[in-house]
Amino acid sequence: MEPAKGVGPDPNGSIDSDGEETRIAAVEEQITVGVEQRETGALRVRRITREEEVDVPVTLRSEKVDVRRVAVNRRVDAEFGPRQEGDTLIIPVFEYVPVTEMRLVLKEEIHVRKHTVEEESVQTVQVRKDEMVVERREGRAGEWVVQDDGAVSRD
Secondary structure, X not given: OOOOOOOOOOOOOOXXXXXXXXXXXXXOOOOOOOOOOOOOEEEXXXXXXXXXXXXXXXXXXXXXXXXXXXXXXXXXXXXXXXXXXXXXXXXXXXXXXXXXXXEEEEEEEEEEEEXXXXXXXXXXXXXXXXXXXXXXXXXXXXXXXXXXXXXXXXX
């Protein structure tokens, strides 16, 4: 069967009414997707250092000396130096006493005992603490806003 004259392409799209072949172009659209980088906000962190006084427990140690004079009044043949008996240092004190003849007499001894005393004490000292403040800015020209959840304290 012949197609009718003056009619467009037949349903197969190959021959028109003049008997000439008709071509139909197939068109395909393509899309390219890209990413554009732009600043929508910013974040900054500042460190603030503060000094404050804190109480620090410490152990204070000191040494105290008890001095006791002990009268001896005993005759000796020669002078001698100090001696140690346990935790006591004994220092001899000599004196020449006139008698019909000169005799050396140990007049007294000085006993020195040392002991250590410890006491708990609290000293107030100056310490520094750093605080980190996190701020966020919306857009390029926005104002900096402190984030409450971003503050970090470091001792």
